[in-house]
Amino acid sequence: GAGVSQSPRYKVAKRGQDVALRCDPISGHVSLFWYQQALGQGPEFLTYFQNEAQLDKSGLPSDRFFAERPEGSVSTLKIQRTQQEDSAVYLCASSLGPGPTDYGYTFGSGTRLTVV
């Protein structure tokens, strides 16, 4: 596609519910990143995929967070047993190679998760 697509755009979950957030990166992009952005803050790194391999998951806040990219294209971020502190915008970004080109990463518009 022309850009990075994320769905759903908004998600309201009851505390304790499991959620799945989807990211469709730009076709052919090797690198895929997930970031978490709290209100009024900058994006915080969660995890990184190079094709289907998850090379870095150091930013995942707990074992309730899980991400996958089984075929090296679409990625899903899953949050189990959601808590109120999980409320944030989850951003996905992709890049052609293993690092930002001169044009950085291309971000999706994000999924705004609200846990009630």
Next chain:
Amino acid sequence: GQNIDQPTEMTATEGAIVQINCTYQTSGFNGLFWYQQHAGEAPTFLSYNVLDGLEEKGRFSSFLSRSKGYSYLLLKELQMKDSASYLCAVALFSGGYNKLIFGAGTRLAVHP
């Protein structure tokens, strides 16, 4: 740890010039990026500096001093549509790939 500092908020007048500063202390450096983010939208790329000096791109310019761990974004001829958050991000190279670490962002309000 990684530390990237930028002012929380700034205000400016339409048609004026504003400079947004960013200082960083990171373990490693492989370039500095500036992104613009309107409320509820995706961050969009503005500029990239990897060498010291000034990069100019239309109304926007970005400066980098690696020895001082300092960058600024200069916006000229401000327009109302420039009201947004501006994110400073440092690229860190580790494990064979680059990772962007972001500051908290600077919210710029442009008024008539």
